[in-house]
Amino acid sequence: MTEGKLFHYYETQSVLPTFGNLRSPAELEAYAAQRRDLFADKLMLPPALFRGADLLEFGPDSGENAMVFAGWGAELTLVEPNRHAHEKIRAYFSRFILTDRLSELILTDVEGFSTGRAFDIVDAEGFIYTVQPAEKWLHIFHRLLKPNGYAIVFYYERYGGFFELALKAIHAAGKVLVDSSPLEAARRLFDKKWNSIPHTRSFESWLMDVLENPFVRHRYFIDAPSLCTAAHEVGFDIHAAWPSYRDTLDVYWHKETLSHEEKLRRTVQHLNRSRLSFLAGRKLYLVGSTDAVGAISASIEELVLDVDRLIGDPFGDSLPSVISRLAALRETISTTALLADDAADIAAITSTLDGFRRIFEAVARRDAPQLTALTQSDPAFISSWGQPAHFLVLRKRSEAAREGA
Structure with a gap:
């Protein structure tokens, strides 16, 4: 399509x-x-x-x-x-x-x-x-x-976009359950969430630009390591990014010059360990083995894909899978080695995943009053936005730099 x-x-x-x-x-x-x-x-x-x-x-x-x-x-x-x-x-x-x-x-x-x-x-x-x-x-x-x-x-960004897709899926269900226009359904579901943070644009523009936008879908979202690799091959170096694409904990002698390939390798490794941070919108750095990191990344990818399917079919076959995957990710986080600022950050993401699970359970029951009650009152849901949008600054390598690569 x-x-x-x-x-x-x-x-x-x-x-x-x-x-x-x-x-x-x-x-x-x-x-x-x-x-x-x-x-x-x-x-x-x-x-x-x-x-x-x-x-x-x-x-x-x-x-x-x-x-x-x-x-x-x-x-x-x-x-x-x-x-x-x-x-x-x-x-x-x-x-x-x-x-x-x-x-x-x-x-x-x-x-x-x-x-x-x-x-x-x-x-x-x-x-x-x-x-x-x-x-x-x-x-x-x-x-x-x-x-x-x-x-x-x-x-x-592909992993950071989870909550954005989840909001679209909830909105898709809400339009059916509350039997109203896209704008009215969005206000009944997300008014308190929207008003919880400052904005320079209107609620109507957010509805059009995100909730109803056919391009805010998984098939368009870009995996950060893949983008950095493609940019490297075209002839760019990474100047900066937000969130940071460089491992700011990396330490080596200031006179040492890393090759473009080594810089890319370190960046990709750092980004792979940052996927849960991107999803959560807070520092939850994966510090376990490479296999463990890969397994969590795969589970997040499957969750994001299932939520994306709900946008077109909010009561479809992927709904039970979304509910179970939210519960599984919540349990995985509790047993995974993470670098976080404090225990409150881990508690926040587990509460958020619990909140979204309860919301999708209300969707599965087709319980419109409970759905709107949760979206307008659950503190973790209201405060969670993830890290869907990333800034990346690329610098075009000079001819001399390319020859020395």
């Missing part, structure tokens, strides 16, 4: 997925402060690096992130295939007196974009995982970047 392209889906919607409706310089500065924290502290890309940089952004949507880049001094080329977004982008840049930073606004997508120019930075956030296989956009970005240029991507 194919759904075309993500922007085709967005073009049919009445709201843009990330529109924040920034109205004042103070609101823009507050938004920019969040981005500054992300880029400087987590992605090792300080704002000064953007000053005077030729930056190409794919899929800017309504343009909030682009305005931050402009405020940091970047010269922008924006490529946005959704024509409905262009008016908001131009209005934003005019309102905040940033039009002189907007070199071009082009109506096309990643695969349709063509230019003879090379850029210092290529940014693609939130949609790029739907352009598959990943090698396709990796080659495009590599071609568009200058040597040592940066590619910044924001994508759905």
